[in-house]
Amino acid sequence: MPGRVTVRLFATARVAVGASQLRIRVDPDGVTAKSLIDSLGKHYPKLAPALRTSRFVLNERYLTRLTNKVRPGDEFAVHPPYGGG
Amino acid sequence: MPGRVTVRLFATARVAVGASQLRIRVDPDGVTAKSLIDSLGKHYPKLAPALRTSRFVLNERYLTRLTNKVRPGDEFAVHPPYGGG
Amino acid sequence: MSLRLTRRPLSVPAAMEALEGPGLGGVVLFAGRVRPDATRRGRVVALEYEAHRTLARVVLAELERKVHRRYGAERVVLWHRLGSVPVGQVSVVVGVATVHRTEAFAAARFLIDQLKARAPIWKTERVQPARRRQSRPPSPGGRGAG
């Protein structure tokens, strides 16, 4: 779906939103990861606490800077603290 | 068999003597462990090297002193260095 | 090297087989089993595991390479269950085979610690709510268990 970012939500983030995936419309030029995260927190207030403790993954790589651009077609994942084992 | 000590031999000690058990005649009053060990080394020269690196067990307990008495009916075991696992 | 993220039960014998190799004298295996922990909401009856699968495989593969380099681990098993795992069942198996045991112990410990810290896998507790105390009706004339 052009024009949109796929946001994948896991664990507490998934429960907070009630969905494991969101499709978020962004500018054709993309937005910074920070502004995407802020807007997620605004639209889903229950998600805000999880966002504060999560790591983020952009197209299967850990996000290194919040200024990185997220563009239409990208996949952006929210990873709350891990709990395997 | 009254009048005798059972000597049990393991591993290199067993191979040196060619038997896993010996019956050694001792004084009715017993002998010290040291004198028993010395006489084993004398009768079985191939056993002497093993005796120098072995621990000894008297009636299922590790020998604490070479002056301990070994008496007729006792069991005396020669334990070369262990190699389990 | 063997990586698995699976909804099916983990088999320890199969892990031992995967760890066979000529001259590998030391095998250390860690198995994590689901504990019936007491929580505020009740007693745990199962753990529900989810993963970011693609990324988890990348992370686990990196761990395998690392223990191979660092500890000479010739065979490695890194298996994790996904979905619902009932109490008492094995949720994770980490196994290492090396020539000598010191490296096998160190590598297995490293793997499970790193897996827990770094693999994108999560658990949710499923609990059996503590039952409300209810007065049982008096037993109708029986003396023992029905």
Place this chain on the structure above:
Amino acid sequence: MSLRLTRRPLSVPAAMEALEGPGLGGVVLFAGRVRPDATRRGRVVALEYEAHRTLARVVLAELERKVHRRYGAERVVLWHRLGSVPVGQVSVVVGVATVHRTEAFAAARFLIDQLKARAPIWKTERVQPARRRQSRPPSPGGRGAG
């Protein structure tokens, strides 16, 4: 607690069963397998184990009590094979189950180290003598393996 000195093969699944117990979330298992080491006399094909059985049981039982006290090990497996164990087969299994993994790793490591140092068990290598190089008679007309 499970101690075994046996001439029969050791089963890792059976060890896992012996290590089951309510709430025991961490299981660490060490298995030692016979390696085909090269020696001066030839390549090892089997290890022949012998033990001073009565005393070995006493020593192993002491080790079990010690890891229970020191590491809270609730289930312990200490199994050792006797007699001839061919290359590749398991000669020793040490297993520990505890509530958490740190203690299980420490206890298993302690047990195998202590078993090797303190249990009256010995091994003798059975080797396959290195064959003398002998000229093979030319194969009678065949081209491949017979």
